[in-house]
Amino acid sequence: MKVNLMHPDAAFDAYAELPPKADELITDLELQTLLDVMAGDDPLIEQVARTALLRGLTDPELIAYRQAALTDALAQPQAIRTLYGIATAALHDERQQWGLSYASAHSILARSLTVIELFVKRLRQLRQVGEQFGSGFHSQAFTDLFATLERECPESYFDEIAEVTGLLQDKRGTLAAVRLGSSNRGYDYLLLQALPQRWLDRVGVLHRHRASFQISDRDEAGARAVAELADRSLDPAANATAQAVQHVVGFMHSLQAELAFYVGCLNLHDELETLGLPTCMPVACEPYRQELTATDLYDVCLALHSREPVVTNDVDAPGAALLLVTGTNRGGKSTFLRSVGLAQLMLQAGMFAGASAFTANVRNGVFTHFKRAEDPSMHVGKLAEELERMHDIVKLIGPESMLLCNESFASTNEREGSEISRQLISALIDSGVKVLFVTHLYELAHGFYEQQRPDIAFLRAAPPSANGEPTFKLAPGEPEPTSHGLVAYERVFGAAA
């Protein structure tokens, strides 16, 4: 019985290793805010969400598979939350029964039978959710899950479980088949039946050869020896039963983890809806053709954090390998960069995006090169630090990756910074990497502008409005030599005068 809610034929490993530089990505895009909202205070959801976002899918078909399941979940939130609750409760039930590791076969069996009874209840509940809400689900993921539950957990199956566990209920006796080993010591015990009380009341009319003896109840050592024989008799069946419990536990863990993703998405969706912000199912394109189109794109984390209306942007840059973003300070450039990065991650996680529409080609890695604090030990100058960090990134980056740069190499003069950046960017985009580069380096931006390449797009942060308030809006535009610093100066000095 496979869960397959996150992927058509593989289990989702919530604890898979994150790619290198994942920590930087989380920091630079302020991803923790997003994770916190998705998780609420459920650490499993946070873990699953983090893994899903940072280990994105790179196959548009797999993304579509997950999006379909998410669409179902958004339409039937109650059913999803109920399923999640049942899986969580089942695992809680099992943990409650946890005894000592070195218990006897007898107690291992007893404990396992108790857990199985609780699991049967939960499995029935799962199936019943499917019976009740299944018709409202259309994705392959969920329809398959409900079909599996119906097929594998009908009442007749639970009856069979009850029959088998009935035979295992050790009331006061055991019956085992035994072979003779090398010393004529018994070995290879097979439990045939544990005898229920009513059986004991019948004298053994069926036995032909019956040879027997009784231990005196004052004989402590003898009683212990008999108990050991009973344990040997129970041992293989106890093992099988305990392992069966673990199999169901494994199933429940899988179910819980994969549902956690959808519950997290529901939490996030609810919050964004409350804030009045749009979401959409983004379109994932094949990797080899650059695509980037968005309507009403916003920085989800900023929105969640500030809880205030946020500015949205439109982007229309199909075929663009490089997006150069220039313009006014505090113009919303960094925010824009983050919003694209977040949308890319959410797209590839199979989630909705923070926009009314978003289309992009899939990437097999997202890297960030944002500003860092100056090294306090002053061993490394700022430029050297930037270069080293870029070097680390370049070691990992591949032709199908994405790189987001925020004011990179601004720590040196414009000429030098432009040259370093120009060489870096040219090499990357010529190899197929998609680069978004926010910068004040006029020479760099202007140089690319003059090339008139079709695969380079230019966005410019609009200058502040008449009253000095920034608009945070970006629009296509030629890079300008100034960032309107003079305007800021005049505003400040003018006000003081």
Next chain:
Amino acid sequence: MSFNSAAGGTVQEQETRFVSILFPGSEPEPGAEIPEPDYFGDLNLDQIAHAAFDSRSEYALAPYFAQGLHDTEAVGYRQAVMRDLEHDEINRPVRDFALAMADCRKELAYARKLHSPFQRERWLLSALTTYGDAVLALATALADAEPASAALRGLGAYLERYVQSADFERLREDGRQVTSVLDGIRYTLQIRDLHVSVDTYQDQPDLARRVEETFARFRQGEVQSYRSRFPEPTALNPVEEQVLAQVAAVYEDEFRQLAEYCVRYRSALDPTVLRFDREVQFLLAYREYIAPLQAAGLAFAYPTVRTDSKEEHVEDAFDLALATRLVAAGEPVVTNDFTLSGVERVLVLTGPNQGGKTTFARMLGQVHHLAALGLPVPGRSADLFLPDRIFTHFERRESLESLRSKFEEEVYRIHGILDTATGDSLLIMNESFSSTTTQDALEVGERVLRQVLDRQMLCLYVTFIDELSRLSESVVSLMSTVDPDDPTVRTFRIVRKPADGLAHAVLLAKVYGLSYDQLKARLTA
């Protein structure tokens, strides 16, 4: 191909008459208790015996080490086996056989000691099965290996006939049959509180399997095991014994077969095979004992022994007991040669104290004793006379019980020796008669040596009395030597040279500034 050998009969006939790998004839097996020869302590052969054989005490190998052989053919017979054992294709199967037989003996011990009769019987079955497997494996291996020694060829032929014999085949077949019958038993054990009963198995289904099948659909991957670990001592506890007795009652027929098997084959172990198992340990033990010395570069040689000539020549020999200690401590071993040619019969060894004279004496005695055992001796090459007996006359501690003085005791002892010895005996004397005046020692020593020379006995006499070394042309003078540059340093090399008496004492005095000239110069300065 067959040829007549000195023992009589064709090789085929010999091989049919095979009895032992250590003795070519049909000598009976020595008992477990044979007294050590008197000379063992003096020559440190007792130390060698302990070191080599103590770890194999269950085989009682000391008697083999104590008894030297007296004819060259017997020595050759044993040497040939030792040579064969140097080859892996013989060595390995023999050792495997020994290990299997040790297991067999362990199982036989259970068959005697355990409390439950059904367990005892099962262990006898097991022991005989192990025995049969071991013998079969050895027979096959020897047939393939084609040993060169008459002994192992004889053993091989004996085993081949034995394993093809009707008795052996019946032993194996019956064993297989009974084992298979017992392996096929599956009984049911019913436990209700303290009531235990046993019955036959009626093919009821296995619940563990049923649980597995019922829950297989949830399996996501591997899960851990929840099996308990139960103690499995060989002996059954009283409850288990009772269960076994009930099983025997329910499966009456099968257990009767086991009982009958045990009665029929109670004494099935072939005495010749058992004897081989014991005897081969003697040779394996010695090989193991000398292996570290060989690894350290010391040579061992198969001596040529003769009873018709007293000429001897040995190169690079050493005291085996001492060498074992030195090699273990990573220290170097000094080797020595000795030769007796023509009319030479007696070696008189003089020289500085602590120079290795006693060691040399021990080496000489050990080499002769080991040669008589048919074993390789310490040395690069060895031509030796095979004496009829070995006698030692070493300094003994003064006995408080004896009414005689030490000197009288020694004279008494040498008299006893000379009374028993023949012209073919070997006598080793170490610092004899040193507990009296030099004059007495010289006179008594001379008389003893004359008797020795008259009988043409081989003899080594370690002494400080130089004169004895010049007694006759049959006497060879040997000396322990010191480093010419530093007389306080011993070389432990023994060389042929005329006894030079006080020369060492003088040298020594000089080193410490105590010579006459030196002292005179100091006192009159």
